[in-house]
Amino acid sequence: MIECKEAYKKYEGNEAVQSVDLLVKQGSIYGLLGSNGAGKTTLLKIVAGILKQDKGDVLIDGTPVFENVDMKKKIIFLPDTPYFFSQYTLRTMANFYSSIYPDWNEDRFQNLQGIFEIEMDKKLHKFSKGMRRQAAFWLAFSAMPDVLIMDEPFDGLDPVIRKKIKNLMVQDVAEREMTVLISSHNLREVEDICDHVGILHKGSVLLEKDLDDLKSDVHKIQVAFKNEPREEWHQEMKILQYERRGSVWLCVVRGKELEVKSYFEKYNPVIFDMLPLTLEEIFIYEMGEVGYAIENILV
Numbered sequence: 436m437i438e439c440k441e442a443y444k445k446y447e448g449n450e451a452v453q454s455v456d457l458l459v460k461q462g463s464i465y466g467l468l469g470s471n472g473a474g475k476t477t478l479l480k481i482v483a484g485i486l487k488q489d490k491g492d493v494l495i496d497g498t499p500v501f502e503n504v505d506m507k508k509k510i511i512f513l514p515d516t517p518y519f520f521s522q523y524t525l526r527t528m529a530n531f532y533s534s535i536y537p538d539w540n541e542d543r544f545q546n547l548q549g550i551f552e553i554e555m556d557k558k559l560h561k562f563s564k565g566m567r568r569q570a571a572f573w574l575a576f577s578a579m580p581d582v583l584i585m586d587e588p589f590d591g592l593d594p595v596i597r598k599k600i601k602n603l604m605v606q607d608v609a610e611r612e613m614t615v616l617i618s619s620h621n622l623r624e625v626e627d628i629c630d631h632v633g634i635l636h637k638g639s640v641l642l643e644k645d646l647d648d649l650k651s652d653v654h655k656i657q658v659a660f661k662n663e664p665r666e667e668w669h670q671e672m673k674i675l676q677y678e679r680r681g682s683v684w685l686c687v688v689r690g691k692e693l694e695v696k697s698y699f700e701k702y703n704p705v706i707f708d709m710l711p712l713t714l715e716e717i718f719i720y721e722m723g724e725v726g727y728a729i730e731n732i733l734v
């Protein structure tokens with residue numbers, strides 16, 4: 436489990452992370468979203484124990500991470516640009532990892548050859564950017580970490596390998612309760628694997644939600660009435676947005692499904708449909724409510 440309690444970090448007058456509270460439960464995949472400069476990398480580096488917060492607590496399984504060698508043996512941090520020693524091949528890098536990570540699984544490393552298809556004895560600096568990223572994932576999955584922290588991990592990967600990597604990640608979460616924290620500036624990139632999403636904006640968490648709750652709490656309604664109710668009918672429910680198209684109203688409403696249905700039923704609608712909302716739409720309505728535009732994380 437990852438816990439940040441009022442984590443704060445300032446760089447030369449720039450408050451990059453401001454009193455962030457974050458909880459990533461064991462066996463959960465948390466997507467940390469935010470626009471450029473929001474503070475994602477800084478927060479990830481603090482959680483990985485690479486940077487020290489100026490204030491607040493950052494704990495993994497209840498223990499501070501910074502300069503904690505034993506804890507770091509259980510954590511893998513994949514930075515946005517993977518780093519390898521210049522003359523190393525994947526094989527020599529694997530030997531190095533196996534000497535550091537006590538849970539290194541050599542069988543898995545060998546078996547993953549079928550997934551990654553990268554030559555083991557070629558120098559890593561001769562690989563393309565996407566191939567180097569694949570190598571970093573290959574090493575990370577073979578190290579069997581308890582906690583995997585990744586900064587923009589899918590940039591530069593082709594769709595096939597991206598899918599394979601997501602499958603491996605989900606498998607590790609399901610089978611051995613690995614905890615995952617992923618940063619991204621793109622909601623679509625992470626929505627299929629995350630169970631929790633948080634939005635960081637100018638160093639603060641603006642919104643943090645369980646995706647299932649988020650989906651079950653917001654509905655798009657198409658409704659038409661025979662006898663139009665009085666004007667303020669749409670003010671009585673938590674209606675995030677409404678618009679009239681001829682005699683049909685299109686509303687985005689927050690509330691439990693049954694509650695929403697019974698609210699509309701009392702006006703005897705002639706048409707009543709509940710339509711699914713995409714996660715992207717939900718975020719736009721949610722964030723619209725707190726007054727921020729989030730288009731840049733939805734591209």
Ligand SMILES: Nc1ncnc2c1ncn2[C@@H]1O[C@H](COP(=O)(O)OP(=O)(O)OP(=O)(O)O)[C@@H](O)[C@H]1O
Pocket residue numbers: 446447449450451469470471472473474475476477478620
């Ligand atoms: N080493 C540093 N020295 C000074 N300021 C820094 C440093 N690293 C980051 N910052 C500043 O801290 C803020 C947060 O940066 P950070 O890299 O954490 O954001 P980010 O959300 O990861 O951005 P991006 O999506 O662009 O990678 C930015 O204003 C950035 O300019």
